[in-house]
Amino acid sequence: xxxxxxxxxxxxxxxxxxxxxxxxxxxxxxxxxxxxxxxxxxxxxxxxxxxxxxxxxxxxxxxxxxxxxxxxxxxxxxxxxxxxxxxxxxxxxxxxxxxxxxxxxxxxxxxxxxxxxxxxxxxxxxxxxxxxxxxxxxxxxxxxxxxxxxxxxxxxxxxxxxxxxxxxxxxxxxxxxxxxxxxxxxxxxxxxxx
Numbered sequence: 001x002x003x004x005x006x007x008x009x010x011x012x013x014x015x016x017x018x019x020x021x022x023x024x025x026x027x028x029x030x031x032x033x034x035x036x037x038x039x040x041x042x043x044x045x046x047x048x049x050x051x052x053x054x055x056x057x058x059x060x061x062x063x064x065x066x067x068x069x070x071x072x073x074x075x076x077x078x079x080x081x082x083x084x085x086x087x088x089x090x091x092x093x094x095x096x097x098x099x100x101x102x103x104x105x106x107x108x109x110x111x112x113x114x115x116x117x118x119x120x121x122x123x124x125x126x127x128x129x130x131x132x133x134x135x136x137x138x139x140x141x142x143x144x145x146x147x148x149x150x151x152x153x154x155x156x157x158x159x160x161x162x163x164x165x166x167x168x169x170x171x172x173x174x175x176x177x178x179x180x181x182x183x184x185x186x187x188x189x190x191x192x193x194x
Contacts, residue, residue, distance in 0.1 A: 008043060009055040012036040012062045026085075030066030037063040053103055053113040054129075054158045057096030065091065089147040090140025093154055097133040104130060114166055125165055132158055 016033030020026055037059045044051055051059070065088065072081035084091070100111035103126070109115045110126035117125070136154025140147040 005044070005047075005049055006052070008040055009052055009059065012040055012059050013055075016062060027066070027070065030062075030069070033062045034066045050113060052159065053100060053111050054096055054133075054155060054162065056103075057099030057133075058092055058155070060099055061092045061095035064095075086144050087141060087147070089151050090137060090144060092151060093133055093137035093140050096155070096158070097130060097137050100126065100130050100133055112162065112166075114169075117166075117169055121169055125162070128165075129158055129162060132161070 012033045015036045016029050019032050020029035023029065040059055041063070043049075069081055069084065069088075072078070072084070103113065104110045104123075110122045111129045112122045112125035114122055114125065132154060136150050136157070139154070140150035143150065
């Protein structure tokens with residue numbers, strides 16, 4: 001079941017990118033991704049399942065950005081909309097960073113989304129993830145014409161790095177089979193920390 005949920009979490013991004021590349025219609029692809037993101041949130045809410053915190057930020061971005069952009073264009077704020085379109089790739093990392101900051105500030109699990117880890121490890125992992133996400137966002141905004149590379153590198157680093165550290169700290173090697181998964185299933189062992 002977890003494998004299917006992991007696949008479902010990535011569907012809005014994959015659907016958006018494939019449809020945009022196939023049709024060239026950014027608005028249609030955006031609404032399609034927005035709809036998929038809405039479905040993903042409904043499924044996770046219905047199942048009371050936890051989302052990967054990084055993909056939570058990505059899916060929030062996909063859910064919100066198309067209505068925002070279409071609204072700006074339709075209500076006459078074309079200059080701002082065109083400016084934001086130029087930064088749309090990098091903006092996903094801003095959304096991920098803001099999501100991580102909110103999770104870190106207002107939830108026990110933090111951006112790490114690892115309730116089984118001791119509080120000091122959760123804080124360290126959350127802060128490290130915020131640093132990586134924020135650095136990636138700055139990198140992507142700094143080079144808006146070629147921001148796909150910073151986005152891919154940063155998101156991959158966040159997802160794989162989080163998984164690696166959770167495995168290292170939990171000692172549960174069985175969860176390493178799905179790289180893009182959510183929180184580990186084993187209990188944390190604080191004696192693994194150096």
